[in-house]
Amino acid sequence: MLSKKASSLCHGEDSSYFHGWQKYDSDRYDKLTNPKGIIQMGLAENQLSFDLLESWLASNPDALVMKRPNGESAFTDLALFQDYHGSADFKNKLVNFMARIRENKVNFKPDNLVLTAGSTSANEILMFCLADPGEAFLLPTPYYAGFDRDLKWRTGAEIVPIHCSSSDGFKITMCALEEAYQRAKKLNLKVKGVLVTNPSNPLGTTLTRDELNHLITFSVAKNVHIVSDEIYSGTVFDSPSFVSITEAVMDRNLERTDLWSRIHIVYSLSKDLGLPGFRVGMIYSNNKTVVSAATKMSSFGLVSSQTQFLLANMLSDMKFTDKYMKENKERLKKRKETLVSGIKLAGINYLESNAGLFCWVDMSHLLVSNTFDAEKELWEQIIEEAKLNISPGSSFHCTEPGWFRICFANMCAETIQVALKRLKDFSQSINSKKKAGSCSRQRRFLLGKWVSMLLPYDPEPDR
Numbered sequence: 412m413l414s415k416k417a418s419s420l421c422h423g424e425d426s427s428y429f430h431g432w433q434k435y436d437s438d439r440y441d442k443l444t445n446p447k448g449i450i451q452m453g454l455a456e457n458q459l460s461f462d463l464l465e466s467w468l469a470s471n472p473d474a475l476v477m478k479r480p481n482g483e484s485a486f487t488d489l490a491l492f493q494d495y496h497g498s499a500d501f502k503n504k505l506v507n508f509m510a511r512i513r514e515n516k517v518n519f520k521p522d523n524l525v526l527t528a529g530s531t532s533a534n535e536i537l538m539f540c541l542a543d544p545g546e547a548f549l550l551p552t553p554y555y556a557g558f559d560r561d562l563k564w565r566t567g568a569e570i571v572p573i574h575c576s577s578s579d580g581f582k583i584t585m586c587a588l589e590e591a592y593q594r595a596k597k598l599n600l601k602v603k604g605v606l607v608t609n610p611s612n613p614l615g616t617t618l619t620r621d622e623l624n625h626l627i628t629f630s631v632a633k634n635v636h637i638v639s640d641e642i643y644s645g646t647v648f649d650s651p652s653f654v655s656i657t658e659a660v661m662d663r664n665l666e667r668t669d670l671w672s673r674i675h676i677v678y679s680l681s682k683d684l685g686l687p688g689f690r691v692g693m694i695y696s697n698n699k700t701v702v703s704a705a706t707k708m709s710s711f712g713l714v715s716s717q718t719q720f721l722l723a724n725m726l727s728d729m730k731f732t733d734k735y736m737k738e739n740k741e742r743l744k745k746r747k748e749t750l751v752s753g754i755k756l757a758g759i760n761y762l763e764s765n766a767g768l769f770c771w772v773d774m775s776h777l778l779v780s781n782t783f784d785a786e787k788e789l790w791e792q793i794i795e796e797a798k799l800n801i802s803p804g805s806s807f808h809c810t811e812p813g814w815f816r817i818c819f820a821n822m823c824a825e826t827i828q829v830a831l832k833r834l835k836d837f838s839q840s841i842n843s844k845k846k847a848g849s850c851s852r853q854r855r856f857l858l859g860k861w862v863s864m865l866l867p868y869d870p871e872p873d874r
């Protein structure tokens with residue numbers, strides 16, 4: 412009855428990442444009404460600084476009621492037809508904000524910016540612009556679980572994973588890039604580019620200079636695009652500091668080469684300002700043809716003029732945004748430290764990180780075997796017994812079983828303590844079950860040995 416696209420399974424929704432959200436929705440934790448419910452730690456949302464946004468709104472009510480600084484109403488202008496180029500005022504404020512996040516080391520031109528309904532839409536539009544159905548983008552693993560939907564589902568583009576390993580902190584190496592490229596070729600897929608998240612979701616780490624240089628060298632050699640999803644660029648709360656792909660390309664004096672027009676940045680206000688519901692995203696590209704095509708495509712997911720008006724007002728208050736960014740980072744850092752001390756107490760190791768709204772943790776010691784089936788079993792146990800929704804590494808295409816992503820910024824300080832207590836109790840109960848299992852195996856082994864010693868000795872047992 413439905414079209415092939417509508418009934419296609421490559422939406423990616425059939426993964427533990429999204430199943431966890433469904434489970435959480437059916438049994439949400441609430442301190443008073445459902446204290447035994449599931450705590451959501453599978454959603455990269457930032458709720459730590461809402462009070463700052465709300466206090467700005469309280470002192471700037473004109474922005475909400477659509478009044479201009481001169482007291483005139485902007486209602487009619489905002490309510491009438493808007494074309495897909497977006498508000499010039501908002502775009503100016505946005506490029507300025509993006510430059511400040513990058514310590515003004517990079518300059519952005521508003522004409523190179525395309526407004527989209529979140530980064531979800533920005534990533535998809537870029538795929539439509541850069542790849543035909545059946546052509547591929549290379550993505551380092553582990554990668555954001557939503558990319559199967561955003562990059563592949565409607566565009567028909569393919570993702571070929573660049574396999575990164577825990578042995579070197581999941582770094583992107585030249586060898587891994589080349590190996591993925593060759594694998595794509597063997598599959599008869601034309602590689603159109605590499606897409607990275609910087610800072611990485613799910614690792615919570617910024618790309619190093621070496622990694623950025625590998626990407627640049629690779630994309631020059633293979634003549635391919637680089638898409639850098641920098642949605643978490645304003646959530647870098649610890650050293651090393653964030654280096655954007657643009658800065659890395661400029662540092663190698665490559666602005667006047669072809670590569671410059673193959674660099675595309677994706678950004679949104681969903682994470683840094685904690686506004687995923689507002690659906691404000693963007694593509695920044697130095698490629699005029701991409702900007703023009705993407706602008707036309709943005710018709711299918713525009714940002715409402717009312718939202719643009721409100722946020723243009725907020726972003727023009729630089730005193731507020733600077734204070735917000737500083738305070739928000741401090742809160743995130745503190746919250747991450749709370750999470751890390753809790754998971755350490757639970758005997759769980761983690762990848763050192765400096766950014767994002769999550770921590771990438773290694774729970775492989777709790778698996779019954781080193782397999783993805785065992786990882787799924789553990790994930791189910793965590794959600795059913797510990798009542799925590801965390802996301803298993805397999806949903807991020809991690810190649811090593813036992814890694815999980817734990818989000819830490821979408822709850823209050825009290826709830827995270829409940830979550831950490833549950834995690835500790837759960838981890839201790841699995842460890843003692845494992846110990847009991849290995850003791851009884853040991854007992855069985857010793858008993859077998861003892862029985863065989865009592866039997867008469869036969870020097871030629873195979874006779």
Ligand SMILES: Cc1ncc(COP(=O)(O)O)c(C=O)c1O
Binds near residue numbers: 557642687
């Ligand atoms: C790396 C990355 N890209 C894109 C998105 C989608 O963000 P948006 O809400 O702006 O569509 C997310 C959301 O988690 C993300 O982590």
